[in-house]
Amino acid sequence: MPTPFMDPDFLLDTACARRLYHDVAAGLPVIDYHSHLQQGEIAARKRFRNLAELWLAGDHYKWRLMRSAGVSEDFITGDQPDEAKFRAFCRVLPLAAGNPIHHWCHLELRQLFDITLTINEANAGAIWEAANARLATMDTWSFLEQARVEIACTTDDPADDLTQHTEIAASGLKTRVLPAFRPDKAMRINREGFADYLDELGRAAGLRIGSYADLLGALKARVAFFHERGARISDHAIDGALPVGSPSAGDSEALFAKRLSGRLLTDAEQALYQRGLMEALGRKYADAGWTMCLHIGAQRNNNRRRLATLGPDTGYDSIADFTSSAGLADLLDALDADDQLPKTMLFCLNPAMNEVLSTLIGAFQDGSVAGKLQFGPAWWFNDHKDGNLAQLQTLANHGVLGSFVGMVTDSRSFASYPRHDYFRRLLCRQLGHWVEAGEYPDDIDALARIVRGVCYDNAKRYFGF
Structure with missing residues (x-):
């Protein structure tokens, strides 16, 4: 007879997996360190x-x-x-x-x-x-508390005044809602409205941005502002290959001045500008003890007709196939050379890059933090059964699965927290398969330590929440 659809043992196809899930994983709180929840909807206790x-x-x-x-x-x-x-x-x-x-x-x-x-x-x-x-x-609080969400991180622009975060922190919500620093608008120098954004960022930082040095000063001031309000994570979209080699301060100033004059940068110039800004911010994140999250491999807004009518983030993105390993390794190496490489997580959208990124993180582990560099969870187009299992297997093949900081929702929906449950079932399924095949001891204490770490303990330790 077929297995009943979505029964309590959904995805748990061994006795070991069922024991690990029901006795260990299922009851753990959730730390959702990357989401796109709207803090205003939390502060207002929005009802749907x-x-x-x-x-x-x-x-x-x-x-x-x-x-x-x-x-x-x-x-x-x-x-x-x-x-x-x-x-x-x-x-x-x-x-x-x-x-x-x-x-x-x-x-x-x-x-x-x-x-x-x-x-x-x-x-x-x-x-x-x-x-x-x-x-x-x-209301929105109901979803967070029902899912036992202990910590939820939103995604916030550096110019945000975080007023709603302050309101949430002073409220009776059991979930801690923390900001995360997402400076994409400062990174995307060719974006229409870049100069207007600089004015907005400058007002938030209390200075006028007329040079690249001013931009760095404003962003660093906002890192400090976010830190005071609980932020411990930055988030960057890396949508193209970074160059090998850092721009000089003069190079960055010249590129910035060119854009402020009204001219667009070439693709190579834009990549060089982003590389310099990433390196400068990476050093600041290291000083603050933050984690730098890099989302790598998205090809956005493929459909111009739909972008014009519906706008971005409406379902017209895809996986990119650019090669990023050399420039990415050079960025990490430049930061590490001065011992200013922050804790870093590489989210991989192109599954063909799984082995590339999972081996790259091993080149920069230094023993200071367990899993200082993380191979991030299955993201976006990889967040499915096969993608999650592939991510777990790839990390296990090349690193230490027990140091992994686990899953995120990466979602705008307050209903999406069962995705953590989905991931936990797949983690227990994979461990159960290894035990069943004689590839890992049937040691419940050792297995439970891995499950507790990946599902909860490691994230709390790693991010310093």
Whole structure:
């Protein structure tokens, strides 16, 4: 007989895996050190009008799925009623066998709403009514506390005044909500509106930015401001290959002046500017004791027509195939040469680079911190069953799995915390397979130490929360 769909032992296919998950992993708190939750929605204790708003508003994962299944845009980002959009999603989700969204949505129904119905067109009405009745009693705090989220890090621009973070910190919310420093707007020098952003950043830092040195001063001041409010993580999108070799201070000033004059930088000039800024910020992060997270390998906004009509982050990105190892290694080496390499995490979007990055981190471990350099969790297009298992196996092959700091939601949705549960099941599954095959001892104490570390203990220690 087939295994029942999404039963309590979902993904746990050995006795060892089931024991590790149910006795160790399942009850651990969550540390979500990278998300895109909106701090304003937490501060305001936002309520969601219905399941469509919770599930479909802003979720480009689901939008891509619906488009691929032939759903027209008016039922995705258009003006169709919420219930009609939800029913359209329910109609096509059964077609997505093997897609993690199929698993995630069923986990969310079970864990957040105690609804065990299978998501399909026939059950859409009953799910809509039952979930909406439950949502009427819930707000953003409910999702965080129900999922036992101990710490949640948002993603924040350096110019943000973090007022809402201050409000949250003074509130009665059990979850600690901390900012994370994301200076993409300062990195993307060719972006339209760059000069206007410099004015915004300068006002936040209390200075006028007229030179590259001023920019560095403003960003460093904002690192200190964020640090005082609990930030311990920076986050950077590395969407192209970094060059080998650092620009001089004069080179960086000249590139900055060129852009302020109204001219765009060439691709090579833009990469050199970003390399210099990354190195300068990396030294500041090391001084502050922060972790530098690098998200590597995204190719963004491929569809110009949809970018013009819908904007960025609407489901038109993909995996890039650029080669980044030489420039990335040179950046890490330049920081390490002066013993100013911060704790660093490399998130890999292109699975063809898994071995490249998982071996690169081993070249810069120095014994000062367990897993000082981390091979980050399966990210974005890799966040599925096979991608998570591949990430765990690759890290195990080349490093120390027991030093890994575990999973993140990387999500804008307050309903996404079952993704941590999904990851924990896969971690226990992989360990169970190794025990079953005689590749690791059936030592429950040693195995439990790995599970507790990867799911909770290591992140708390590593980030200094």
